[in-house]
Amino acid sequence: MKLTEEEKIIAVETTQQILAGVDRQNRGQLIPVLQKVQEKLGYVPQVTMEKVANHFAVPAVDVYGVITFYNQFRLTPPGKNQVKICMGTACHMRGAHIIQEAWERRLNITVGETTRDREYSLERVACVGCCTMAPVVVINEEVHGKMTPTRVDGLLFAHQLDKQKAKEGNADNEQ
Numbered sequence: 736m737k738l739t740e741e742e743k744i745i746a747v748e749t750t751q752q753i754l755a756g757v758d759r760q761n762r763g764q765l766i767p768v769l770q771k772v773q774e775k776l777g778y779v780p781q782v783t784m785e786k787v788a789n790h791f792a793v794p795a796v797d798v799y800g801v802i803t804f805y806n807q808f809r810l811t812p813p814g815k816n817q818v819k820i821c822m823g824t825a826c827h828m829r830g831a832h833i834i835q836e837a838w839e840r841r842l843n844i845t846v847g848e849t850t851r852d853r854e855y856s857l858e859r860v861a862c863v864g865c866c867t868m869a870p871v872v873v874i875n876e877e878v879h880g881k882m883t884p885t886r887v888d889g890l891l892f893a894h895q896l897d898k899q900k901a902k903e904g905n906a907d908n909e910q
């Protein structure tokens with residue numbers, strides 16, 4: 736996914752701020768640094784990987800390896816709507832993987848990615864505490880229980896309708 740110029744600048748500045756004062760010899764700080772960048776930006780951009788690799792004098796491929804090893808890290812900016820599929824035990828037993836496949840198919844992305852229009856991103860999370868409603872999906876902060884592939888279509892459709900209405904509302908206000 737291509738970043739905008741603004742995103743690139745923010746990524747560089749944020750990484751530099753976080754790296755400032757971090758001992759170059761202390762490679763134990765590599766993961767905490769990446770975590771802080773992710774906390775601030777919501778993902779770890781490529782430019783961060785390069786800067787972190789430089790800072791600790793390790794090959795960039797090693798930093799990439801760390802990021803892909805731990806699935807807490809995202810490589811792309813999160814979408815405007817973050818779809819989180821619960822993979823806790825209850826949801827897993829009730830077919831969370833089928834729900835994951837349904838979202839991946841509909842959005843044409845895989846877990847950890849963001850759609851090209853930046854509208855949706857997909858991720859897997861641990862139990863969100865609503866096990867009686869399994870399988871569960873959280874969209875932004877809203878919990879949706881008893882998910883089925885058909886409900887995935889319904890939710891997407893409802894979201895698109897809301898978006899359209901909001902657009903029309905804005906257009907009316909501008910008139």
Ligand code: FES
Pocket residue numbers: 821822823824825826827861862863864865866867869870871
């Ligand atoms: S396992 Fe999914 S909400 Fe608990």
